[in-house]
Amino acid sequence: MFLSYLDNNATTPIAPEVAEVMQPYFHQLFGNPSSSHVKGTELGDAIEHARRHVALFLGANTDEVTFTSGGSESNNHVLKGVFLDRKQFLGGHLVISCFEHPAISQPAAYLESLGIEVTRVGCNAMGMVEPEQVKKSLRPDTRLVSIMHANNEIGAIQSIAEITELCHQRDILVHTDAAQSLGKVRVDVRELGVDFLTLAGHKIYAPKGVGALYIRSGVHLESLIHGASHESGVRAGTENTPYWIGLGEACRILSEADSQHIEELKAKRDLLFKRLSEAIPGLTVNGMYDDPAIDSARRLPNTLSVNFPRVIGGELLDATPSVCASTGAACHSGETRMSDTLTGIGLQPDVAQGTVRLSVGRTTTIEEVERGAADLIATWTALVTGNPVGDG
Ligand SMILES: Cc1ncc(COP(=O)(O)O)c(C=O)c1O
Incomplete structure (x- = not known):
């Protein structure tokens, strides 16, 4: 079966160049980088070279980048590292948005169970957390x-620079989870001004189980994993050499890509929208602005969250096995349980039940877009007319 993989926000395939540079580190270059014998020393500064690529990609200094096991660890490290700091253990107040990924909302709930007060700031109908609301919190x-x-x-896309500025005026630390924006829009830690930033490898064509955490120079963060002095004492654990080398390569590729690749993502996403909206009356898009310039600045170029009318998103996707995509709401016993994001933007349950998230990537082909759109349209038509797909 021809598959249209339209779920690149869930994960991306490993770039061939990334898989290639990793290979020697599984076999001949298998040593422990801490060893003083030849199997350790022959690794040379390979890890530091990879770290340099990650740092360049983020606009950071090399010593501001810590390798981690992925986005979840980076996020947990920041929240727990700040509030479980041995010098200022627990106490205080944390602000997050109403629609953070569970890798933030769950550590926040955990801290809350330990007595930390947490405020969850809402968003507007376009999914924007307004800096003024953050200020009020x-x-x-x-x-x-x-x-x-x-x-x-x-x-x-959130106004992080503005949020950082108003927090720094009050000496409050700022973290942003950039797992979804990296590689899709410009991300520069100096422009954002943040103290901490999360990167997840598998969203940028590196393997799953690897990521990085930017910690601004001079900012102290308690360890999450205590142990030996790896990663300058910030994160213990023998270096995952092949994966870190792979992450460095993935960052190098994206740093060197010109802005054309973002235009290409947008062109594929817009083609998908065009095909669907031409065929499906009443189809709506979450978070899309009428003004294309504003839309480009405020919405990821690869993401299309659409509400299919009169069907349930999960049933539409189940009946379209040739398309890999995600839903935004789960329906159980006639009740619609919406994601925090769809709830946050105020979508009505009868609209949210038809939500499907489609996300293209660097490897998505026009054929995947065309055939994926055609298959979704055919299934939608069959579901609303009651005629099985292929019945004319
Ligand atoms: C916004 C965001 N943060 C964090 C994560 C978790 O990253 P990882 O899967 O590398 O732990 C994801 C992955 O789905 C994500 O989308």
Whole structure:
């Protein structure tokens, strides 16, 4: 069966160049980088070279990048590292948005169970967390604000630089989870001004199980994994050499790609929307602005969160096995349980039940877009007319 993989916000394939540079580190270059004998020393500065590529990609200094096991670890490290700091253990106030990924919302709930107060700031109908709302949520004891850079479901790009500025005026630390924005829009830690930033390898054509955490120079963060002095004492654990080398290569490829690749993502996403909207009356898009310039600035170029009318998104996808995509709401016993994002933007349950998230990537082909759109249209038509697909 021809498959249209339209779920690149869930994960991306490993780039062939990335898989290739990793290979020697599984076999001949298998040593422990801490060893003083030849199997350790022959690794040379391979890890530092990879770290340099990650740093360049983020606009950071090399010593501001810590390798991790992925986005979840980076996020947990920041939230727990700030609030479980041995010098200022627990206490204080945390601000997050209403639609953070579980890798933020769950550590926040855990901290809340330990007595930390947490404020969840809402968003507007376009999925934007308004800096003014963040400002209103700040308190004298606020220690950290963590707002994702781009929303994983509808692609809304947040005003992180503005949020950072108003937090720094009050000496409050700022973290952003950039797992979804990296590689899709410009991300530069100096422009954002943040103290911490999360990167997840498998969203940028590196393997799953690897990521990075940017920690601004001079900012102290308690370890999450205590142990030996790896990663300058910030994160213990023998270096995952092949994966870190792979992440460095993935970052190098994206740093060297010109802005054309973002235009290409957008062209594929827009073609998908064109095909669907031409064929399906009443189809709506979450978080899309009428003004194309504003839309480009505020919505990820690869993401299309669409509401199919009169059907349930999960049933539409189940009946279209040739298309790999995600839903935004789950329906159980006639009740629609919406994601935090769809709830946050105020979508009505009868609209949200038809939500499907389609996300293209660098490897998505026009054929995948065309055939994926055609298959979704055929299934939708069959579901609303009651005629099986292929019946004319
Ligand atoms: C916004 C966001 N943050 C964090 C994560 C978790 O990253 P990882 O799968 O590398 O732990 C994801 C992955 O789905 C994500 O979309």
